[in-house]
Each structure stands twice: as structure tokens, then as C-alpha cells.
Amino acid sequence: xxxxxxxxxxxxxxxxxxxxxxxxxxxxxxxxxxxxxxxxxxxxxxxxxxxxxxxxxxxxxxxxxxxxxxxxxxxxxxxxxxxxxxxxxxxxxxxxxxxxxxxxxxxxxxxxxxxxxxxxxxxxxxxxxxxxxxxxxxxxxxxxxxxxxxxxxxxxxxxxxxxxxxxxxxxxxxxxxxxxxxxxxxxxxxxxxxxxxxxxxxxxxxxxxxxxxxxxxxxxxxxxxxxxxxxxxxxxxxxxxxxxxxxxxxxxxxxxxxxxxxxxxxxxxxxxxxxxxxxxxxxxxxxxxxxxxxxxxxxxxxxxxxxxxxxxxxxxxxxxxxxxx
Numbered sequence: 001x002x003x004x005x006x007x008x009x010x011x012x013x014x015x016x017x018x019x020x021x022x023x024x025x026x027x028x029x030x031x032x033x034x035x036x037x038x039x040x041x042x043x044x045x046x047x048x049x050x051x052x053x054x055x056x057x058x059x060x061x062x063x064x065x066x067x068x069x070x071x072x073x074x075x076x077x078x079x080x081x082x083x084x085x086x087x088x089x090x091x092x093x094x095x096x097x098x099x100x101x102x103x104x105x106x107x108x109x110x111x112x113x114x115x116x117x118x119x120x121x122x123x124x125x126x127x128x129x130x131x132x133x134x135x136x137x138x139x140x141x142x143x144x145x146x147x148x149x150x151x152x153x154x155x156x157x158x159x160x161x162x163x164x165x166x167x168x169x170x171x172x173x174x175x176x177x178x179x180x181x182x183x184x185x186x187x188x189x190x191x192x193x194x195x196x197x198x199x200x201x202x203x204x205x206x207x208x209x210x211x212x213x214x215x216x217x218x219x220x221x222x223x224x225x226x227x228x229x230x231x232x233x234x235x236x237x238x239x240x241x242x243x244x245x246x247x248x249x250x251x252x253x254x255x256x257x258x259x260x261x262x263x264x265x266x267x268x269x270x271x272x273x274x275x276x277x278x279x280x281x282x283x284x285x286x287x288x289x290x291x292x293x294x295x296x297x298x299x300x301x302x303x304x305x306x307x308x309x310x311x312x313x314x315x316x317x318x319x320x321x322x323x324x325x
Contacts, residue, residue, distance in 0.1 A: 002282035003075040005149040005177070007168055008062025009133040009157055010080030010104065011112035012087050015055040015267060015306045018117050023048060024125055031119065032212075034126040034157070034185040042115070042129055049115065057308045058094040059114055060133070061155035061184055064268045064307040068275025068297060070098045071314045072321075074282055077101035079145060079168075081136040087111035088132065105140050107132035122263040122302065126185075128157075138167040146175035151278060156184030156213075159192045159199070169203035178281075180206035182274055189216035201232040206281075208274050214238045222246055226253065235287065239273055239298075247291050256291030259299035268307025273298035276321075289325060296320050 024031050027045060063078055070076045078100050082088030088111035095102045112133035117125045146152065152172035159165055172179050181204050183189050189196060200207055207229050209217060214225035222238045223246055229236035230248040239245045244258040276297035280290030300317050301309060
């Protein structure tokens with residue numbers, strides 16, 4: 001059976017449903033973006049945020065993808081770093097509970113957290129305090145972490161640490177793994193445009209991007225962007241929300257529909273699409289089926305708050321996949 005290794009920011013999501021977008025304006029947060037914040041931001045705005053109901057769960061883009069793959073029955077592992085605190089302990093315990101091999105490093109600083117502000121229309125805006133997650137370095141990586149896996153999935157949020165990403169993809173290739181990357185956020189792509197293009201061209205086999213990320217990378221709309229991205233990697237995937245995705249390999253383009261869903265929160269939709277798509281890859285399904293499975297998993301996760309789904313929903317997802325294949 002194919003195995004998938006992930007690496008990303010080991011953080012805990014604090015999911016907060018807000019009653020309007022007024023709070024986003026007050027905090028000067030572009031709707032739908034991801035902003036890095038410090039401890040002072042979190043503390044100074046606590047009173048504005050704590051008035052809303054919150055839910056906590058282990059998060060981080062690549063972690064969500066790996067968790068989804070584990071729920072689908074794939075053997076997985078995850079590389080990250082947390083602190084010696086309750087938040088870090090919670091992250092490690094949830095990872096191991098999901099039967100994910102935890103290549104988790106420990107740091108003396110506070111564990112990372114991501115405040116996810118969910119607008120009434122389901123769009124999520126993220127404020128991320130990286131904490132210990134940002135202290136994962138190239139020196140923490142060694143070839144043995146990568147041995148025995150077939151795919152290596154990384155999140156775009158890590159590209160601010162150039163040395164870490166470069167060593168990780170080099171080790172992955174040395175160990176014979178296929179590399180996939182989720183571009184994460186349009187403002188991340190804007191900030192690290194040159195480095196991202198170089199890494200993709202030199203090391204990445206599969207690129208996942210949504211419409212905004214694809215446009216930031218290529219300057220083109222989704223349907224045209226998938227062609228441009230596919231020039232520098234084996235498989236390009238551009239997601240278009242409820243409308244599904246465009247997928248290109250070689251000269252073949254697949255247009256995959258989304259599924260009907262009652263969207264209440266888009267948190268984790270892209271991450272879980274990657275779970276479904278990579279699951280299909282491990283089963284050697286055709287790319288249109290991989291995209292369809294991605295749509296099935298993503299369409300289910302937007303119907304719950306957060307990126308985690310209960311066992312009954314995963315049973316439903318597996319039934320839908322079985323009907324497809």
C-alpha cells in the first residue's frame with residue numbers, strides 16, 4: 001500500500017463563527033486571507049474574539065490533509081514542531097490517535113495556534129500565531145524520516161523558511177518520493193512568488209491551487225492558469241470552489257464538477273480536497289476520479305465547522321467513493 005508523508009505547521013485551530021464581517025474590518029484583516037500575527041495581536045484583541053463561540057482542533061494545512069488521508073485508510077506520517085505545553089500535547093495526542101506516525105519535534109516556546117474567523121457566508125479568514133511551529137528547521141530533517149513513503153505533501157505556508165523547504169524536497173527526491181504542494185493562500189504566493197516558482201519547477205510533481213492562488217502565481221484565470229502551471233510540474237490542479245476543479249497532466253485537461261453541499265464553513269476545504277485527490281493517486285485511479293474524490297471529501301467538510309469530520313461522515317464519504325470507483 002502506498003504511504004504519504006506530510007510536513008507543515010503543527011498548530012491548533014481555534015474556530016470562531018462571527019456574526020458579520022465588521023470584526024474583520026476592525027482588525028484590518030482582508031476577508032479570506034491568512035495573516036501571520038504575534039502574541040500581542042492575540043492578547044489585545046481577545047475581548048473582541050472571545051464573545052463568540054469557539055471550537056478547538058488540531059490543524060494546519062498539511063496536517064489536515066494527512067489526517068484526511070489517514071481517515072481514508074492510508075498509512076501516513078507527519079513532520080512538525082510543537083511546544084512542551086498543553087496545546088502541543090493535544091496536537092501530538094490527536095495525531096497519534098488518528099494512526100499517523102508522528103515525526104514531531106519539541107521546542108521550548110509556545111505551540112502555534114490559528115484563529116479562524118468564519119463569516120456568515122462560510123468564508124474563513126485566518127490569523128496565525130506560529131510559535132513553535134515556525135522553529136522547525138532544516139537541521140531537524142533527516143533522510144530516515146522519508147524512507148518507506150511514496151508521496152511527500154507540503155503546505156505553502158512553510159515557504160517563508162526557504163532552507164527548510166529546500167532540504168525537505170531534496171531529501172524527498174533522494175528517497176524517491178513524489179512531491180505535492182498546496183499553495184495555501186494568495187498572499188503567501190504574492191510574498192514568495194519567485195521562490196515558489198523555482199521550487200515547483202525543480203522539485204514538485206503535483207501542485208494544488210485555488211483560483212486566487214493560481215492567479216497570483218500565473219496572472220491568469222483558473223482555466224488558463226492550469227495550463228501555465230502544468231508547464232513546470234507533472235500534474236496541475238486548480239480548484240474553483242463549488243464548481244469543482246481543473247486538472248492537467250501532459251496535454252490532457254480534465255474538468256471535474258463539484259458536489260452539491262450546504263456550505264457553512266470553508267475551513268479545510270482545500271486541504272481535504274488534497275486528501276481525496278492523493279488518496280486516488282495512491283490507488284492509481286485516473287485523474288478525473290482523483291478529482292471527483294477530492295470534490296466528495298471537500299464537499300463534505302464544508303458542511304461542518306472546522307476541518308475535522310466525525311466517523312459517521314467519513315463512513316458516508318467512503319460509501320460515495322465506493323460508488324464512484
